[in-house]
Structure formats: C-alpha cells, structure tokens
Amino acid sequence: MLGKPSYGIVMVNRRRLGRKTGLVNYLAQEWMAILTLAVLLFKSIVLMGFVYSPDKSVIDITRGFNNIRYMSVCVAFLIIIVSFNYLAKGKGRLWLLLILNFLCSFLYVFDAVYLRANGNFLSTQLLRQTGNVNNLWGSIFAMFRPCDIVFFIDIPILVAILIITRKMYYSSPLFTSMKTRLIAFGSLFAMSVAFIIGSYIVIDVYGNNKYAYIFHTYWKPEATICNASPLGYHLYDCYVFFADFRPYEISEKERTEIQKWIDDKKENLPDNSYKGMYQGKNLLVLQVESLENFVIGQSVNGQEITPILNKLLKNSIYFDNYYTQVNEGTSSDAELMTNTSVFPVRKGSTFFRFPYTEYNSLPKIMGKYGYSTKAIHPDDGAYWNWKEALTNMGFQQCIDSKSFKMDEIIFLGLSDGSYFRQIKDTIIQQKQPFYNFMITLTSHSPFEMPKEHQYLNLDSYLENTRLGGYFQSINYTDRYIGTFLDELDKAGILDNTVVAIYGDHDSVHKYFDDQIREIKPSQSWWLENDKKIPLILYEKGQTPQVIHTTGGQIDLMSTLLYSFGIEKSEYESTSFGRNLLNTQQDYVLLADGEFRGNIDKAKQKELLDGLEYADMAIKTNFFKK
Template sequence: MKVSIERVRSNIFTDLKPQLNIFGIVYAVIFVCSVVFKGVFLQFQNQINFKPFLSTTNMFMIVATMSFALVLLSLPIVFHTKRRTLFFVLSILISVLFFADALYLRYYNTIITIPVIYNARYLGPVKESIMSLIRISDILYFLDIPVLAVMSFVFSKRTYKNKFPLIKRCIVAVVLMVISFGSFKIAYSKNDMSEYDNNYIVKNFGIGYFHYYDVKKYVKENYLRDKKLKNEEKSELVSFFDEKNGEAGKLPNKFCDIAKGKNLIVIQMEALQHFVINREINGKEITPNLNKLAKESLYFDNIYVQVAGGNTSDAEFMTNTSLYPAKEGAAYFRFATNEYNTIAKELKNEGYNSYALHAYGPAFWNRTEMYKAIGFDTFISSNDYVMDEYIGWGGWALSDDSFYRQSMDIIDVSSPFYSFFITLSGHHPYSYFEDKQTFDVGKYDRTYLGNYIKAQNYADAAIGRFMEKLKAMGLYENSLIVIYGDHTGLPKTQAGELLDLLQLSDSKVDWIRLQKIPLLIHCPGVEGETITTTGGQVDIFPMIANMMGIDNYYAMGKDLLNSQKGYAVLRNGSVLTDSYYYCSEDDTVYDIKNGEVLDKKDYEDEIKEYQKDLRISDIILEKDALRKLK
C-alpha cells in the first residue's frame, strides 16, 4: 500500500501535463481573469475604490479578488464531465450578481446582501427606476459569456483517451485552495474588519469576499444565533434606557404637552432632500409652500438620512418606533412580528384612531403585516383609492393631489386621529417630468437633476393645496403637523449636476452634508424657529412624544428641542455631530465645516459611545427584546 501511494505521488505531476490540454488551461485562465476583471471593474466603476490603481489598498483588494476567483476555479475541477458546464454557469451567475450589485450600489450606496436578494421579488414595480441606473459600460460584466459559450461548445465536441483521475483532480483543487487562502491571508492581515460598514469590507477585501462574508453572517444570525435574550443583554438594555431617560429628565422641558389632545398629521414625502428648501432657480423658489410653512414652524435644517436596506420603509420604521434600521435587509420583512413601542400605540391609549395611508399595493414592503405590529388601526392602500390622476414614478403613481384629497374623505375627523401619509409623486426616476414644463429649471432641463427638481416642485404645490384643505376643514389649527423627507433622491453616481448647481466638490464631507432631509413641525401657537442641532430620523418620535404628552421610554432617538448636543449615527457606523464627521468607510474623522482631517484619538471614546446606539437597537430587533422587558 505504501509503494502504491509513493507511486501515485511520484506520477502526479508527470502525468498531469499530458492529460491536461491547452483548451482546458485557456478556459480556466479566461474564467479566472474574467471574475477578477468584473470584480475590480465594479469597484472602480462605482467609486468604492479610487486611483491610483496601484495603491496599497487596491493591490490588497485585487489579491483578495484573485483569491476568490481561485476558490471558484477549484470547485468545478473535482467534476470531470461537467466542470466546463459548471464554469459557464458560474460565470453567468457572477455576471448577474455583480451587475445587480452595481445597480443597487448606484441607488442605495451599498452592496446587495442576502436579505435584499430574498426580497427581490418585490422589485418588479420599480423596474423603471432600475432601468435608469443602467450604463453602457455595464456590458463589460457579460463580455466573457459568449467567449466561454463558444469554448464550451468546442469542448463538448472533443473526447479524450486519457481520463484525469478523481484523486488528481482533488489534489489540484486543494492546491488552488491553499494558494487562494494563503494569498487572501496576506490581504486580510493588512486590514482591520469594520463592524458596521459593508462598503469598507468591499473596498479592502473585494466584492467576492464580501458575498462570502455576507452569507456566513446571514447563516450565523438567522440559523445559528441564539435568539434568547441573555441576562447580561437584558441588564444592558435596562441600564441604557434608565440612564438615557434619567439624563433626559434633567434637561429643559420646552414645548412639553403643547400639542396634547390635538390631531397628529405626519407626512413622509418621497425623496425630498434638504437642498431644495429656500433655493431658487432663475429667480423662482423650488418649494415656495414648504418655505413659507418652514418660517411658521419649528424647522430642523440639520437632519441626516439614516435609512439602510429598507429605504422608504426604514424611514417609516424610524419615525414610528424610534429604532434604527436592521443591519441587513429591511426590518419590515425581518421583524414584522416583533413587539414595538410606537406612536400609534401610545396615542391609542389616549383614545386616538390611527391611519396609515399609501396609494400603493398593501403587500409592498410587507406593510400589511408590519402596520399591525406598529399598531395602526386602519391601512388605506391602493385598494381604497380611485386611481384618477397619475403623476410621478414614471407616470403611474397616484398624484399627491388626489392622494391627499381622497385620504381626507376616508379619515374620520370627528374624533382625535393620527394620520401617517406616505407620498409617491416624487419617486425616482422622475422621468414623468422629462417633457413637462411645470417649472423652469434652466440649463438643467431634461436632465436627471432637472426632472428631480420638477418632481419636488410639484410635490410642494400639492402640499400647499393640502394645507389649504386642512384650513378649510378646520383641522390646521387643531393638529400637530410633521413633514419630512424619507431619503435622498439623488445617488452620488447621478449627482454631477447637483454638485454643479451647489458649487460643491465630490469630497466625502461635501457629499455627506448633502445627505440631509428637511424636517418641520408645525404646531398652532408656536412661533417659527430654525433649529440647527444635528439629528436624524430616529429623533422624530421623541419630539412628537414630548409635544403630545405621550410616553417614549424605549425610544433610541432624542428630543432635539431639549437636547444639549446633537448627533446622528448612520447604519454603517458613521457618526455626525455639530462639529465633526466620523466616516466609517475610511475610519477617519473630519471637521464637518471645512473637511479638515482631525486626530481620531481625540474622538474615539465619544464615537464608540454613539455607536452603542446601534448595538442596543440591534439587540431589541434581533431578540424581540421589548416583548421580554415588560
């Protein structure tokens, strides 16, 4: 037996050469090179990595991407008769995945994860938005497919006298694996893993490794994770909220109970960004009605977008629960059966009826189920509206005007109510307004930015008419009205005209300062005031709770009307304050006003304290902890 093994060992490399053929080698080389090219191309095309191409970060990323390609190469080698078919199928799958990554990255500024793929069946209605993100250069993701197809056909017509034994195929696969893991170890040892930011992982370790990392994390968190709330976790939550509410109790109580007993009208406006407020083009205001309303309201001009994989649904989630979005995917899908403390539930205790209103299908974003968890009494969806006017979202969304008008005919206004409006007319890709001369955008006519501005100008006009309707119904002076944008509407890859309009660079600090949404709170008897304290969407619930006199003990956000300092934590772990911006993507602290790089050591403790909010919120979501704390 020993002699036999020795013979096998001595003959492996002498037998290997004649039994491999030039076609097989070329096929394998093309496969590996195409995987590496597509991965590296994706990261530079979509500005995850930057020039110089041969920088240290880029070189380690390329090494890691090569390691990923070698792992893919090693797997089909074990199969003798089907390996070329497997290579071809793998190449198609990688092309489709990377292309999808690119589209998703352009809109959401992050990479696709398993929960997103799982919920892809809900993407059909946004196909026009997807089409608008496609570039001509995207054809490069698929150029290897016809080459490999032709070679596969050629291979299928050839037969070989000598067969490559299984043991030798396995040895070749193992050798490739060892080379792959060894080279990846070099790249891995030179970088630190980021706890929060997916783009950081992609930038340093390559898109291929990220998808492996994501699958491993998904399996761990959904199938191997202990969902039982541990005693130490429960103690941490109790201490966190006791301390948080204890500190809040020492602060001023400005505007406390000022809107108690009044109706609550919350309007979440689609893709409304802060930069359009009080801005003129050719001497005309983009949003004259919101500008006027802001002067008569508490207007917050430093509110950052905090949505993640759930986008619009994340904004809804934060407003109604004051919890952060899920780490991956959307809380609306993943945690729809959790117990939550919400505005609707608290107002229910005060005798209010609550309505969620959105002129789209009730199943989209799993709203039917999630609204039950949030505690809305009634969900008014597209099933309840007469689709009589289409404006926005490619020309098939119910107009905001009709949406507001019909909604107020459905709501019972004879008793106290909470109405949560989610608009649609301002939805990406704004192509409905391409040939509409509703607002003179000058040189930006028929551009992405020009269409966006026209969409927001229309949405503003509809808001103005809605406010007049509320006044005519006697509701304007008896309601707390909250208006805010759900998320940004201009992805960085489509924002060249915006930077030109605002005369800004594409630096990290300039760009993050554009990731703001307007927030205004109008309360009868309260004079207009602009509040510059830094905050986020997670802070909306605590302010409503303070003004309406309801409980918000388990809110992660803060009452910006009474806070001594402001901050916003983004889902990727970045932190913004009144004075600095910590960017998790490059692990750097910047002066928020001038972009100067600051010494991270001076801010580390404070940053970690702010990031603790994410961990607490994650425990609440993933362990359904609020159900277990009561």
C-alpha cells in the same frame, strides 16, 4: 520511385500527432481556466474600485487593488468557482467556465448598481423582498452607468473564440475520465477551502487586531467586503442568511448592556418651553418620498421649487440639520425609526425580517392618551410588508391602495394628486384627537414626470437631466401637499392640528450624484446635500423658528412626544433617539457608522454600539412586555 510509408512510421506519426494534439487541447482548456481566474480577479478589483472611489461611477483600479485586504483569500475564493469546470467534460469545460464568468460578472454589476442606490451590496436577505421589484425596474435601470460594460466586455469575445475553435479542440487526455476530473475538482476545491479556513483561524480567531477579520459584518459595508473580498462577502452573506433562521437568544448580560446604553443616553435636563406646546392637538405626520433638504428655499429660473413648503416655514419649527438614517429597508426604515425610535437591522429590511417585533411605539403611546391612529399609504400593503409591520406596531387602522380608486398612476403607483384628493374626507371626518401617518410616492426615482405634470420652466441645460426631473417631481408633490392642506384648513382641521413633514431619504444625490456634477453651468447649492432631509413642524399661526441642532429620524418620536406633553417616562427607556427640542448634544449617527455634527471620538465609539444593540433588540423582541 518512393514507396508507401511503412505501417510503423504511420503509427509513430499518429502517436506524435496525438501527443501534440493532446498537449494543445490540455493547454487550451487549462489556459481558459487560468484566463477566467485572471479575468474574475480583475473584475473583483474593478468592483472594489467602485466601492472606494469618491464617485461610484468611476473605475479606480489603484484603489480597488489596494483595498482588497487579503488578496490571497480573494484568489482562493475565485479558485473555488473556477474548480467547478472540472465537473464537465471536453469542450463543455470551456463553456462552463464561460457561464461561471458570466454569473460572477452579473453578480458584480448588480453589486455596483445596488452600491450606487443604497450604499451597500446585494444580500441574500433581498430574496425576501422580491415582491418590491415589480414596480422598481425604472429606478434599477437608472442606476446603470456606461462603465459597467467592463464587467461583460470579455464575454462576447470569449463566446466568439469558442465558436470559431469549436472543431479545433476536443478533450485533454488528462481529464477524460470522471475519476481524474473529480480528483482535479476535489483537490482545487479542498486546497482553497483549507487555505481560507487556515486564514480565518490565523486572522479571525488568533489575530490580535480587532479590526482585521475575514468574516465579520462591519457597520461600514465596504469594510466587510474589503476583508472578505467580493466573492467571499457573498458566500459569507449566504451563511449569515441561513444562520438567521435559528431562534435569536439574548443573555441577561446583553439585555443589561442594551438597557444601560439606552439609559445612559438620557440627558436629564429641566423642561423648557417646548414641553407640551402641542398638547391635545391632532398630529399629522407626512413622509415625503425622496425629499432632500437642498431644495428648500431654492429657485430655478425664478421659480420656487417648493413654494408650499417655503410658505409653511413661516409658521413652522424647521430643523435644518436633520439627516436620513435609513439602511437597506430605505423608506420602510424611515417609517420604523419615526414610529419606534429604534435603528433598523443591519442586514435586509426590518419590516420583512421582523414584522412582528413589538415596540413601545408612537401609535401605541398616542393611543394610550386617547388618540385614534391611522397609517395611510397609496400603495399595496405588501409593498415592503409595511401593512403587516405597522399594524403590529400598534396603528388601529392601516389604509392601503385597496381603499383608493387607482385613477391616475405615475410610476410607482397612485399619483400624489389623486391620493391627497381621495383621502382628505377620511381625515376631515376622523374622530379627534388623531395621529395619522402618511407617505407619498410620486417623487420617487428615476424622476420622470409626465409632461402634463411638469410645472417648472427649466433651462435647456437642466431639461432631460435627472436633477431637472427631480425638481419637477418635488415641485409636483409640493403643489399637491398645498392643495391637501388647503382642503383641511377649509374644514377647520388645521386649527387644531400639527403637521410634521420630512423626507424619507436622500435620493437624487444618492443615486445620480455623478450626473449632477456633469451639468454645466452648475450652481453651488445643488452640488451638495450630504444625506440631509428637512424636518418641518407646522402649526397654523406659529412663530417661525430654525433649529440648527444636528439630529436624525431616530430622534423624531421623542421630539414629538415631548412637544405633545407626554411624560418622558413613557418613552425614554425604550428610545434609541433623543429629544431635539431639549438636548445639549449635537450629532447624528448615520446607518454606515459615520457621524455628523459635533461629537468627540470617545463618545463616538460608545454611540456606535447603539447600532448593534438595536439590531439585537429587534431580533430578540427586546421590548415585548
């Protein structure tokens, strides 16, 4: 007959079981940390795959891996995040790792979305612009793609594992006390930070490659994130954001360099027949939401997409190689460049960050020559902070949504049809000569027009696509531009008015290029746009012309002032753009530092400095008298 096990045997077995359980618990929790680190590294590679893939909706692991320039630095940043799990105890460490994983995944997926929308990544500067989000959720959700699920696919699996094993593990005996956990956290954190600082000193401070930095803001956002890694980019961005609150100062050397860059751009050509061709006339500038160049003159199913704009071309100067140059401020950047001929700042929205910077602006110059000036928006003055910025820019009056009866709302705000109908009498009764700057709203992404305003009969393969919705949206706005101009013509206003029409930025190709390429059958004319927007200078009875010179929004102010007979001395020394009606240069510098047109490599390097100089000029109020 077997007796009961002795007390000593029981205690030995318990100690063995305790050691075994402790080891299991230790391995479980540390493997969760290692797994989280591996998963976040994989997600970093996926995000970089989006960045460097020609199609921002295709995961390219190879490109992603090859374009994290300093993989060890990337891992060090991720270890910093993972190290925070030691601040929790027992099972709480596992849940904290899950939460950290989720937060990083959330950041990465919105990086991917913002990248598709704006060619950039989320920035702390966007915190200053949160008021814009309220009516943009439709556009934001339209940027998600099915492949984005990869950033979250592991989360429910890990949640399920933690729930199933909730009674299996307790805590590792190595990290039960606060002291040991703080030592573990501090050690990992300090070693990672020390490695990053060491890498910074070796590469940034003492390195001899001017294109190899860990912490540096490049004009191409992908170059910045390539060096710092996705998480490093955001931590560096936070540093830049808070450093931004310090007063900006500019040395005399920098001031001289900025002015020299502007002055060296002058071509000093003799005047031609375009000089003063519109002198004394009214100027009406119409910035059309999301108007891309590829739709001009095109038809679907036998119907013109922009019949009114096509008709205007018969009496217009049409620039068919005109490009959008907006940065993170999107439409507000277009307003800035059109009215100041200064590039927007490199980070965030100029209108939010520096609304009180002074410029030698289009409204100021026109006002100096006796023009009454108005900026007219159908949206709230706080949207992109446009009213504050344009008022400071020199417009004598700014009219926003408070002056309109909001009787028909389509997506972002007041419909273009109602907007034009309500504002026409204000323009007809306005003191002349006038300069009015107007924008439209309805043709904004995600291009979901109400059925009653869909005037095109589209083929089934275009119905319910973003491209088909874009055609309907632009066709709607085009129709009401025509109605508006007809009313002005009946009142005699167009007899003495020049109407400048351009798009604020590319849109359907910018946001939904991957979906456009999936439409079958396709037509070649809608597959490419390459950031082109139309620029149309319409005058009643004018002989039509097409100008193929390559230019962009930064050039419009100088072009208009020249055609209105304003002496070059009034604007050439403050303009970052050039006059497209009298130039021998054929190029445009885009917001990401790329060029279009014909410009040699040596000249490109010199022109790229203009982006940095404009940034400095805005931050330091360079043009303040």
